[in-house]
Amino acid sequence: MELHIVIHGRKDLANQVYEQLRESIESGRLAPGVQLPPSRLLAAQLGLSRKTISDTYSRLTYENYLVGKIGSGTFVNHLTAPTQRRQSAPVLASQKRIDAWQNLSLPLRHPTREGTLRHDFIGGATAKTQFPLDDWRRCTQHALRQMAQARGFYSQPEGVPELRKAIAGHIAFARGVNCVADDVVVCNGAQQALDLIARVLIEPGCTVAMEDPGYAPARLLFAAQGATVASVPVDDEGIRVECIPEDSHLIYVTPSHQMPLGMPMSLARRQALLDKARRIGAIIIEDDYDSEFRYEGRPTDSLQSMDGFGVVAYVGTFSKTLLPELRLGYAVLPATLREAVIQARQVTDWHTSTLPQWALAKFIGDGLLNRHIRRCHGIYAGRRDRILARLAGDLSPWMYAIPCTAGFHMAVMFKHPIDVALLVALMRKVDIGLYPLTGFYHHVPVRNGLIMGFGAIETLDIDPALDRLRDVLTQIA
Structure with a gap:
């Protein structure tokens, strides 16, 4: 793959190469750690002398844009921070449509790997350990x-x-x-x-x-x-x-x-x-x-x-x-x-x-899907039964489950008024993910509750997580 450099005319060749390489590094198009082509290869691609390319590499190395590694080649220096590319903001004919898409609220967006919580009752997700x-x-x-x-x-x-x-x-x-x-x-x-x-x-x-x-x-x-x-x-x-x-x-x-x-x-x-x-x-x-x-x-x-x-x-x-x-x-x-x-x-x-x-x-x-479903069925059934047992037990003063017979989430409603946003925020501080039903409602009156998934949380994590939920509810109810 050729490095993208455009040469105009036959004047100031070394400076043309220098300016384009420096701009590419500063803008981030050439990322830190990227290896540049050997000077002989780049010279052949551009139709220039090898000395022109060697001098350009030397100048960029002196200015800390590049670093040479003996026996390996020439690389973009990791110490070089890319500058932010600036563009003037045009007035677009489709700006209203762009704004509408930008402002969409996505209540079921899953967290990144860095944002994953230790105990997560997120719906619509499975534990990778079962795969x-x-x-x-x-x-x-x-x-x-x-x-x-x-x-x-x-x-x-x-x-x-x-x-x-x-x-x-x-x-x-x-x-x-x-x-x-x-x-x-x-x-x-x-x-x-x-x-x-x-x-x-x-x-x-x-x-x-x-x-x-x-x-x-x-x-x-x-x-x-x-x-x-x-x-x-x-x-x-x-x-x-x-x-x-x-x-x-x-x-x-x-x-x-x-x-x-x-x-x-x-x-x-x-x-x-x-x-x-x-x-x-x-x-x-x-x-x-x-x-x-x-x-x-x-x-x-x-x-x-x-x-x-x-x-x-x-x-x-x-x-x-x-x-x-x-x-x-x-x-x-x-x-x-x-x-x-x-x-x-x-x-x-x-x-x-x-x-x-x-x-x-x-x-x-090969029958592997049906076998996998049968195995997961027993796992999810055990998790569901454990959550229902807790909701009927020590969590019953605050919550109850809407009866459901399938899937791996359930809706859990609060028996008394409670600040669900505060509860969710407090639970996140102790590394537990809870998700309110609010985002699923559009015009009908919102019912105060949670969507509680049990596909992604491990079975042994359910009781410790619900213990913390009980303790937080005791504090804020």
């Missing part, structure tokens, strides 16, 4: 062999056929979803599936109905696409169908494990939702994000399996069963949407990386 790394490594090696046989072209936007077939078989078995491989589009997580469906269905000003409280990133996504997002309240049976606006183009729900409150949608409410969607011509997005983990009661049918009209787009993810960092999700689409979504996928980012697709196809096909 079957050795099995995944073998599947990745298989994926590399499959890629070596390919011709080097871009892959299909809808996903590798073997993975689509594996996903269709898995969700038909585990969730009763009525689909074949051709109905499946592989995505970079469930969030991209939502984005693709929204791109196809939403035009500025149209109405999207969703649960309130509900999954905040979905609300932000629909609004960013130009939709008017209608907040529809929920009760113990799920979304209140009669409150869904008649002009809705899209209805977003989490029927198996309502996000964030946790209760499942009743059978009668599911049927009413399907009937209304068919009558008003709306598409339902069923976000089935973590229902593989069920702890009590009989399994409930997916909304898609009850759909006789072709109005449900079923969205799932492997972020909860495997790792969020893999960014693998999928959508099972009705025939009316399928080709349009595939076209949108190709236009936006073409396709998901094929390496993890091949690996996941092998992982599912």
Whole structure:
């Protein structure tokens, strides 16, 4: 790779090279520790004499911009601090749109590695210690062999056929979803599936109905696409169908494990939702994000399996069963949407990386996914039972859990008024992460509570963390 230096004319050659190298170092484009090409090689690339380059390197070394290492070469000096590049701020025609994106509130943004707490009840995350790394490594090696046989072209936007077939078989078995491989589009997580469906269905000003409280990133996504997002309240049976606006183009729900409150949608409410969607011509997005983990009661049918009209787009993810960092999700689409979504996928980012697709196809096909889910089910069930026992015991004067039967988070409500922001701040001081429900509410009155995830916290850490929670509640209540 050539170092980017542009020579104009045949005058002042050494100074041209000097000025460009110095500016690159000061601006940070050439980072500390970067090795420069040998003087002979750079001279040949630029069509200059080696002496011109050697003199320039010597001058920059004298000024502490470069440092020479005997037997290794010439490097950018670590002592050189890059200067901030200054640009005048233009007045942009799209400034309002830029401001709108900059000011988005993201309540579910996960912490960086440096910001991770010792005991974290964050929702939507799993403990990496449960991930079957050795099995995944073998599947990745298989994926590399499959890629070596390919011709080097871009892959299909809808996903590798073997993975689509594996996903269709898995969700038909585990969730009763009525689909074949051709109905499946592989995505970079469930969030991209939502984005693709929204791109196809939403035009500025149209109405999207969703649960309130509900999954905040979905609300932000629909609004960013130009939709008017209608907040529809929920009760113990799920979304209140009669409150869904008649002009809705899209209805977003989490029927198996309502996000964030946790209760499942009743059978009668599911049927009413399907009937209304068919009558008003709306598409339902069923976000089935973590229902593989069920702890009590009989399994409930997916909304898609009850759909006789072709109005449900079923969205799932492997972020909860495997790792969020893999960014693998999928959508099972009705025939009316399928080709349009595939076209949108190709236009936006073409396709998901094929390496993890091949690996996941092998992982599912060899029965490793089901084995992993069974193993994690027992772990998560134990964590859930421990939290529920504490909520029914020494934490019962302050808190109670909303009943839920699936997933790995629960909503915990306070029995008396309490300053939740103060509680969260005090708990962070003792290295414990708690997360209020506030960010999930939009228009309906906020209920005072927490979303308490138990996927990322280790089982042995639960009691010490809840002991500290009890002590803090005793102090501030």
